[in-house]
Amino acid sequence: MQKAQKGSGSQQGVSVAFIRAKKDLQEYEEIPGIKIHYDTGNPMQIKMSVSPNEGYYSGAVFHFECQVPEDYPNKAPEFRCLERIYHPNIDLDGHVCLNILRNDWKPTLTLQLVFAGILHLFLHPNANDPLNKDAANDLSKYPQDFTRHVQQSMMGGYVGEEKFDRVA
Template identity: 70%
Template sequence: MLGLRKKQRENANKPAVKSVSVALARAKKDLNDYENIPNVSISYNESNPMKIKLVITPNEGFYEGGRFEFDCQIPEEFPNKAPEFHCVPKIYHPNIDLQGHVCLNILRNDWKPTLTLQLVFAGILHLFLQPNPNDPLNKDAANDLAKFPKKFEEHVKESLYGGYVDGEKFDKVKEGYYKKSYYY
């Protein structure tokens, strides 16, 4: 009994060991294992890897030359719950709505705890290389892409340079100027 009390007194004087959440440990592991993806860059504060800035700069497709920033929040339930992404600039995209919500199947119904942040970053890049009109958040953009591809291309170009599409002003994500074509 005396030995137990002595150990309790000794332990009371030791600093408490801070426990690391599963989410934090997994986020750190995913970020440490991250291998560079062309046209994708990430940044985060090493003391808080639960908030990540993702930048996508497609080098081909409709969105070529644009710079698209995303804020990523890793939830405390990660990896059992998918990370949350928000597109910072307002863009014209079938799978990203005007408020910046992202529609990517692996961030919703197809999320599995075995998926990594690397895979999600690559999935978001893929949305810019091959937008999907069959799973839209922006139905107008999806309709244009599916039925009027030339019109969609013109609308994307107009929006990348900070122009208007159907009365909606978009953020400039590409340098230079765009001369609107009326042939579609």
């Protein structure tokens, strides 16, 4: 009887969030331009790289950390870009503005959909829902300046007073 209790106790140590994150990652189908890395013993922390093959950010590699919260899937995972980049939907601290990570999150969404959503931000940046207002303003009003600023920033240069990380 004690052995059964010990066994059931260890099962209780695994959270619903852990089980769901592990399931999401096991069912992950590769997305071109996305690479994910995680320790199978800890699916709550994920590293992701995004390599867009077209658009403004083509030829660059961006790294993200994902922290899956303990109340996942009821709460969205949290993503942060590790490089300082010039992007309307990613601020200078790496926070990501993606509707499914905020207001449109639903427990039925998966990590796969979020990975695809982040890649989509690089292929089609959205000036209407910005975290970086300067980049959004350039994208919507001055597209040639936006293109030039993205290129400068990806090479590790400055845009205005801000220095960016080399990603290309």
